[in-house]
Amino acid sequence: MSLRQRLAGGLLALAACSTLGATEVEKKNYRLYCMGCHQLDGAGSPVNGIPAMRDQVGHFLRAPGGRAYLSQVPGTLNTPLGDKDTAALLNWVLVNIGRGSLPADFTPYSADEVARYRASVPEDVPGLRARLMDYLERQERGR
Secondary structure: OOHHHHHHHHHHHHHHHHHHHHHHHHHHHHHHHOHHHHOOOOOOEHHHOEOOOOOOHHHHHHOOOHHHHHHHOHHHHOOOOOHHHHHHHHHHHHHHHOHHHOOOOOOOOOHHHHHHHHOOOOOOHHHHHHHHHHHHHHHHHOO
């Protein structure tokens, strides 16, 4: 095996390890900042007003303003995580918890995007959620 092949293999292994490490960080952050309300599997507690995310949360990306909304819900907005870690957590939630609802054209959140959304929080977040849900339900009926 040539030096170039060994270096390439080593870089691939390093990338895989750093990806695994990052996934563990996001899992930990989910447990710390999301699981208390949304449950370990994302089932939520609809009877208590906590929406299910499991195979649902990705649908918000199909609604105008839905992408911003996911950065502006109280739990996301008030997490002590920085914008980069919050973006990584949102991406992890969408890919792992919301996987059945993730649009094919999903673009991961960036730290800059999360910072912009966090800087412009709507006055009525529950009202915004209701409008987004209404939009998504109308879209579903129109199919």
